[in-house]
Amino acid sequence: MGQLNEYLKSAIKQIIHNGYRTAMTMLGIVIGIAAVIAVVALGNGMTYFVKDQLNGIAGNYGTISIDSTKTSETLTRDDMELLESSMPDLKGISPNISAYGKVTGRKGTFEASITGGTQALLHAMSNGICKGQYFTRQQVDSGQRVCVMLVDDAKKIFGTEDAIGLELEMTVWGKSATYKVVGLRESMNRMYSFLMEGQDYYAQIEIPYTALGADFDYYIEDFYSLILFADQDVLTKRLDQAEEMLTNIHGLRGTKAISAYSMADISEQLDTVLGYATKFLLLVSVISLVVGGIGVMNIMLVSVTERTREIGIRKSIGAKTGAIMTQFLAEAAILTLLGGIFGIILGIIMAYIICTAIGFEVIVTPISIIGAAMFSILIGLFFGIYPARKAARMKPIDALRL
Numbered sequence: 001m002g003q004l005n006e007y008l009k010s011a012i013k014q015i016i017h018n019g020y021r022t023a024m025t026m027l028g029i030v031i032g033i034a035a036v037i038a039v040v041a042l043g044n045g046m047t048y049f050v051k052d053q054l055n056g057i058a059g060n061y062g063t064i065s066i067d068s069t070k071t072s073e074t075l076t077r078d079d080m081e082l083l084e085s086s087m088p089d090l091k092g093i094s095p096n097i098s099a100y101g102k103v104t105g106r107k108g109t110f111e112a113s114i115t116g117g118t119q120a121l122l123h124a125m126s127n128g129i130c131k132g133q134y135f136t137r138q139q140v141d142s143g144q145r146v147c148v149m150l151v152d153d154a155k156k157i158f159g160t161e162d163a164i165g166l167e168l169e170m171t172v173w174g175k176s177a178t179y180k181v182v183g184l185r186e187s188m189n190r191m192y193s194f195l196m197e198g199q200d201y202y203a204q205i206e207i208p209y210t211a212l213g214a215d216f217d218y219y220i221e222d223f224y225s226l227i228l229f230a231d232q233d234v235l236t237k238r239l240d241q242a243e244e245m246l247t248n249i250h251g252l253r254g255t256k257a258i259s260a261y262s263m264a265d266i267s268e269q270l271d272t273v274l275g276y277a278t279k280f281l282l283l284v285s286v287i288s289l290v291v292g293g294i295g296v297m298n299i300m301l302v303s304v305t306e307r308t309r310e311i312g313i314r315k316s317i318g319a320k321t322g323a324i325m326t327q328f329l330a331e332a333a334i335l336t337l338l339g340g341i342f343g344i345i346l347g348i349i350m351a352y353i354i355c356t357a358i359g360f361e362v363i364v365t366p367i368s369i370i371g372a373a374m375f376s377i378l379i380g381l382f383f384g385i386y387p388a389r390k391a392a393r394m395k396p397i398d399a400l401r402l
Helices: 002-017 019-057 077-086 119-124 137-141 151-158 190-196 209-216 232-249 263-306 308-316 321-358 366-392 396-401
Strands: 061-066 092-095 097-105 108-117 129-132 146-150 167-172 175-185 203-208 225-229 258-262
Touching: 019 263, 019 321, 019 366, 061 232, 077 092, 077 225, 077 232, 092 108, 092 119, 097 151, 097 209, 108 119, 108 151, 108 167, 108 209, 119 137, 119 225, 137 209, 146 151, 151 175, 151 203, 167 209, 175 209, 203 209, 225 232, 232 258, 263 321, 263 366, 321 366
Parallel strands: 108 203, 146 175
Antiparallel strands: 061 225, 061 258, 092 225, 097 108, 097 167, 129 175, 146 203, 167 175
């Protein structure tokens, strides 16, 4: 233990003695470690931001579809009622019906994307009702002419967000009907605004599917797609159950005519894509760290050359090969460890600056810090082995001649 302390003291003395050269050598390690920390934090922040924003656009739902090219069967209201009664933890089920038309309010006529469904459409988007209320099961069953829209759309169509109770004229396929606004949704998030940027404006209007069928001649007795709403932890399981039940009910086993797809599937694909992006950035930053390690090796080779006589004297008075090698490895390890410490500090600062500037949450994990510190030491040991072996294998007579 005492001998190891002597090696460390000697290594630290050499590092301090060559302060400027040490600082320049450490710079590569500092930049490499800082880049690793910052990239991992940026990747974590980006993943969290995108998933949070995606969940902010769409709620927790899955889609059950039937392929008309494989069967003449369709999904029905009876199917909806059966699934709801069989799975009480579902938030609701709705047919997936949409139309494009125009809506006219106080401020003029605007293009509109119109979605028809049950009261369960409340859960289709995570931005909840901020004024009024969503239409009810009773209003759906009776086909009442009521609608829900985004608060931003209300401002554009009516010139005010106090739109509850106001009426708008809705036109689809040349037919018109007057609907009363009963609820307003909160504004959509940043990602939705980004996705919609540059596209033509469409107001987002939600109405009972029964009203859509009655007023605009949509056939609503059977469907090719149903939407199931459930909490994320049970959504995939319930979708599988629904797919199995509907396959059996309609006698479609073996046809693969009914399929299920959920937001969880999109989330998994998104995780994969973001994972690849983060790994690529991490690889680039690791390359800079390896370049820093090569710099350590070059400096250690210079140190061996400068201290050739010292090595010869030590070996001539009995210093073992292992002792010489350990001393030079200690210098390389300390050098990269110090670079790692400064790199971690710089990396955390960079992560806070970059993530804050972009608008991501700053997520610096302990494992990334510990991993960066360990990796910096390993870099020092790996790139310090060759110079250390070169010093340790010198013959005393040859070293003293130089």
